[in-house]
Amino acid sequence: MQKIVIWGAASGLGAAMVAHFVEQGFDVTAVARNPSKNVMLDKVSTLTCDATDKEQVEAAVDCIANDAWVISSMGSFQSENPVDYIGHRYLIDALESKGVERLVLVTSLGCGDSWSTLSDKAKMVFGSAVREKSLAESWLQTSTLSYTILRPGGLKDGGATGTASLSQHKEVHGSISRAEVARLIEQLLNTESSIGKVFQCVDV
Template sequence: MNNIAIWGASSGLGAAMVDYFHEQGFNVIAIARNPTKNPHIAQYDLMSITCDATDKTQVENTVAILPDNTLNISTMGSFHADIPVDYIGHRYLIDTLEKSTSKRLLLVTSLGCGDSWQFMSDRAKNVFGRALREKTLAEAWLKSSALSFTILRPGGLKDGAPTHHGQLSQNEEVHGAITRGEVARLSYELLLNNASINQTFQCVDPNIAPY
């Protein structure tokens, strides 16, 4: 059974990842600042670890107790937080994973990061700009690391189960939305496909209205 650590497992996309990977038979390790916010972690009887990723020591201690060769997914984010985790938390995580046996990381960021910034509207840049810049820094740190990484930039996130209509693309202008469950399904496909290593993808579901 594959071990997978899900960083940011307590809510939102991270909670959807917990559900999906548990359903696929993975040994899920749920990591969050407050894992009790997600009742499914206890319901599924999963290993949970309390970790504030903006604290380097907590990240190091968490990675140290992961089983060898654990796969990692990070959905961590902190829109409008006083100390955003998007960059510094991922920097600590990436640096620590580099020293471990668990060198496979799928980082979920957002449309608008990196070279997709140019396709964002002025309104979106004004609202989400700081968070997108933090996530872009995290992407850059990961790309220059020794990890076997995949970066996934979903469109606007909606609650909902996998739809099986999500579309992955690279290096093109994309707009739209997608359910959290579908992002989890696509993450599963990417994480187990070696062709996705050191690649950046974006995903939207053309059947879902963006607003």
């Protein structure tokens, strides 16, 4: 049974990914600052970790099997101590040190070379978080990990639709359910050609 380790699992997209991968029969480990925020985490292995603390990240990664697939959607919108960049920097470094190779990093539309596609209003509201996530992308892209980066559109509730698509190198706008993002992440993890690439996704 393939091991999946999900960082940022207590709420939002991370919680949706836990639900998806448990349903698909994966061996799930959930990592969160406060696992008690998600009652579903009682059904899986959990690791408590504040990703802004380097030592806690290293200790959590030490508990991960080297052949595990790691997924992270960690974020902290408008936090005074955002995890988006520094938490992922600590995670990437720790994974490299331990020899865990596979990581899918979930950021958002507007990161990296898609910054220019954000509206002025979006840059004003979300710009700081997007810039932090862009730094995380750059840190990952210059690492030795077998990575994939996924930039979803606006996240919403609802089940997986099966209708969202992955794209590259073009401007897209729209929204997508968290459950559908989880489905696409499974697809990317099972596709070796996705390694070293950046994708975006929105739904119809």
